[in-house]
Amino acid sequence: MPQPNAPHGRIGRPPATSRRQILAAARRLIDRDGWEKLTIRRLAVEIGVGATTLYHHVQDKEDLLFLLITEYADQIPHPDLPTDPRERIIATATAIHDALADWPWAAEVLTADGFIARLGESALWLVETILAGAIDHGCTPEQAVHVFRNIWYYTVGEILVRAHSHRRRAGNERPADRGAFFSSLDESRMPHLAAVSDQWPTLAAQDTYPEGLRAFVDGLIAQATSAMPPGQGR
Amino acid sequence: MPQPNAPHGRIGRPPATSRRQILAAARRLIDRDGWEKLTIRRLAVEIGVGATTLYHHVQDKEDLLFLLITEYADQIPHPDLPTDPRERIIATATAIHDALADWPWAAEVLTADGFIARLGESALWLVETILAGAIDHGCTPEQAVHVFRNIWYYTVGEILVRAHSHRRRAGNERPADRGAFFSSLDESRMPHLAAVSDQWPTLAAQDTYPEGLRAFVDGLIAQATSAMPPGQGR
DNA sequence: GGGAATTTAGGAACGCGTTCCTAAATTCCC
DNA sequence: GGGAATTTAGGAACGCGTTCCTAAATTCCC
Numbered sequence: 001m002p003q004p005n006a007p008h009g010r011i012g013r014p015p016a017t018s019r020r021q022i023l024a025a026a027r028r029l030i031d032r033d034g035w036e037k038l039t040i041r042r043l044a045v046e047i048g049v050g051a052t053t054l055y056h057h058v059q060d061k062e063d064l065l066f067l068l069i070t071e072y073a074d075q076i077p078h079p080d081l082p083t084d085p086r087e088r089i090i091a092t093a094t095a096i097h098d099a100l101a102d103w104p105w106a107a108e109v110l111t112a113d114g115f116i117a118r119l120g121e122s123a124l125w126l127v128e129t130i131l132a133g134a135i136d137h138g139c140t141p142e143q144a145v146h147v148f149r150n151i152w153y154y155t156v157g158e159i160l161v162r163a164h165s166h167r168r169r170a171g172n173e174r175p176a177d178r179g180a181f182f183s184s185l186d187e188s189r190m191p192h193l194a195a196v197s198d199q200w201p202t203l204a205a206q207d208t209y210p211e212g213l214r215a216f217v218d219g220l221i222a223q224a225t226s227a228m229p230p231g232q233g234r
Numbered sequence: 235m236p237q238p239n240a241p242h243g244r245i246g247r248p249p250a251t252s253r254r255q256i257l258a259a260a261r262r263l264i265d266r267d268g269w270e271k272l273t274i275r276r277l278a279v280e281i282g283v284g285a286t287t288l289y290h291h292v293q294d295k296e297d298l299l300f301l302l303i304t305e306y307a308d309q310i311p312h313p314d315l316p317t318d319p320r321e322r323i324i325a326t327a328t329a330i331h332d333a334l335a336d337w338p339w340a341a342e343v344l345t346a347d348g349f350i351a352r353l354g355e356s357a358l359w360l361v362e363t364i365l366a367g368a369i370d371h372g373c374t375p376e377q378a379v380h381v382f383r384n385i386w387y388y389t390v391g392e393i394l395v396r397a398h399s400h401r402r403r404a405g406n407e408r409p410a411d412r413g414a415f416f417s418s419l420d421e422s423r424m425p426h427l428a429a430v431s432d433q434w435p436t437l438a439a440q441d442t443y444p445e446g447l448r449a450f451v452d453g454l455i456a457q458a459t460s461a462m463p464p465g466q467g468r
Numbered sequence: 469g470g471g472a473a474t475t476t477a478g479g480a481a482c483g484c485g486t487t488c489c490t491a492a493a494t495t496c497c498c
Numbered sequence: 499g500g501g502a503a504t505t506t507a508g509g510a511a512c513g514c515g516t517t518c519c520t521a522a523a524t525t526c527c528c
Contacts (some may be wrong), residue, residue, distance in 0.1 A: 010474085010475080010525085011473070011474045011524070011525045011526070012474040012475025012523080012525075013474080013476040013523040013524050013525095014475085014476080015476060016477075017477085039513080039515080040515060041514065041515085042513095044478095049477080050477060050479075051515090051516095052477080052478055052479075052516080052517085052518095053476075053477050053478060055516075055517085056475090056477075057476095061516090124419075124424060125423075125424070127427055128423075128426055131426035131427055131430070132425075135426055141426065141430045142430070142433075144426065144430070145430055146446060149391070150388060152391070153387040153390075154384060154387055156387075156391075157386070157390075157391070185358075189359075189362075190358060190359070192362055192365040192366045192375065192378065193358060196375045196379055199379075212380060218453075219453025219454050219456055220450070220453050222453055244495080244504085244505080245496070245503070245504045245505065246494060246495070246503085246504045246505025247492065247493040247494050247504080247506040247507075248493070248494065248506080249506060251506085273483080273484065273485080274484080274486085275485085276483095278508095283507080283508085284509075285484095285485090285486095285508080286486080286487085286488095286508055287506075287507050287508060289485095290505090291506095294485075294486075295486090
């Protein structure tokens with residue numbers, strides 16, 4: 001309860017920096033210079049404050065990134081949800097995909113760590129919608145989680161592969177990357193790989209949204225409901 | 235062509251450090267202290283050499299990790315390959331999975347970057363076997379690449395999620411992780427999510443190998459051959 | 469009003485990956 | 499044999515994330 005004469009409502013030196021201010025400056029830096037250039041020290045300069053000061057407002061850099069992701073996730077527009085459960089899943093997965101496509105760094109952050117608790121409360125509808133679609137399709141809750149997980153892997157993997165091929169196109173390619181293994185392929189031992197080796201970069205970077213996703217989801221649901229033992233969860 | 239009297243077979247100061255020696259020392263450090271403790275500077279101390287010296291033998295730390303992964307991948311044992319194409323795919327994917335399970339850090343390295351060229355020539359049979367299995371099952375080469383990609387995502391994702399839940403168990407849990415979102419779930423708005431929220435950590439960390447994989451592969455192949463237009467690649 | 473309690477600011481320092489540059493050690497060639 | 503060419507070794511330095519600790523600014527309470 002702040003007193004009328006107590007400007008901050010609490011004891012101690014009044015903060016000259018706020019978490020909101022930090023997040024706004026971080027987004028400004030990312031927009032201006034790209035997210036690779038977002039460092040704690042540069043961020044502190046941008047705000048006009050000592051670098052170590054930031055650690056009173058965010059736990060660490062990882063925490064800062066999660067806060068940014070949460071902010072972004074909160075802005076994901078709700079797609080018009082079709083009535084067909086399968087189409088609902090696909091529309092939602094596409095929303096995740098499109099959001100990640102705008103911020104590939106978010107995919108990197110979200111892969112390496114627990115993803116759900118990071119999404120922010122207002123983005124949980126993404127999970128809920130996919131679970132609901134799978135359950136309406138005949139899945140048990142456990143099977144629905146299985147479906148969600150795989151959609152998540154598929155979507156994040158898609159983004160990461162595309163971000164990588166984009167990075168290579170941007171000229172950061174490593175010499176060892178240049179298909180050295182493929183050009184020296186022993187066709188008699190690796191006939192199938194040799195057959196696609198020329199198109200591999202194309203295929204690997206290919207955008208399979210939403211056609212590939214559709215096939216993927218159909219397969220997942222069909223198999224989860226038929227082949228996966230229902231009691232498997234827990 | 236080394237001359238008899240030319241100890242190194244080439245001009246210049248003879249190397250006191252070799253790439254083989256560096257990789258051996260790195261494996262020693264990882265075995266002893268865990269891979270989080272593997273730093274260039276510690277590695278240099280382990281070898282008894284200046285830190286910057288290592289940069290004459292490996293491109294950078296990422297390159298060092300890839301070389302280590304290649305060494306490991308070369309040791310993946312060839313499983314007994316069943317005649318059934320589907321079972322061959324599953325046996326091969328399981329070999330990838332088991333290899334990554336031993337070195338979770340490899341999964342992190344392989345996710346964020348192009349994975350195939352990193353595997354090393356002697357591990358390409360993993361790709362070849364999966365492609366061959368899918369094609370024998372009726373896929374076009376392009377569809378087979380699609381199948382491989384998704385198996386890859388599935389497998390790496392599996393390892394990453396498990397590594398994360400392991401890290402949390404090890405006491406590195408962040409306060410914000412502790413299911414805060416789930417405990418405050420609005421059940422009326424998120425009924426399906428609320429229904430599984432208790433078991434979520436279990437389900438998310440659940441080992442779905444090989445049962446889940448089997449269903450996953452079946453679904454993938456069935457859908458790739460029926461729903462995915464054959465001409466999609468390029 | 470003035471010390472105690474409390475909260476934020478930020479300098480100093482550490483280990484990190486990495487780059488730049490100079491020193492050292494070798495072979496080549498006259 | 500002695501300089502030129504070539505190759506490796508490694509010190510100095512940079513910016514990074516982060517921790518530790520002290521200074522500064524405020525409220526609380528007698």
